Amino acid sequence: MDINSGIQAAALDQHSKQVGDAVTTKMMDKTMDIQASSAAQLLEGVEENSDAVRENLPDNVGKNVNTSV
Structure with missing residues (x-):
């Protein structure tokens, strides 16, 4: 029983992650x-x-740009 519940939990976790990613x-x-x-x-x-x-x-206005350094 522990193996099945572990597999189900892993599958559910994977499915939740895929839905979340989508x-x-x-x-x-x-x-x-x-x-x-x-x-x-x-x-x-x-x-x-x-x-x-x-x-x-x-x-x-706007034709020349005057700059000095």
């Missing part, structure tokens, strides 16, 4: 999808704002 993988996939969507929205917003800013700037 859930973790699914959550990571969903998280990466959300992050990709958020990044795309941020990039679209930057492009829209950049066009609007360029239209409102005078001709002499």
Whole structure:
């Protein structure tokens, strides 16, 4: 009886680990999808704002970068 209960416990433990791994993988996939969507929205917003800013700037602004050390 002890052998059977040990085998059952090991099988149940292995099954639980596989289910846990599958859930973790699914959550990571969903998280990466959300992050990709958020990044795309941020990039679209930057492009829209950049066009609007360029239209409102005078001709002499934003053409040269002056640096000194």
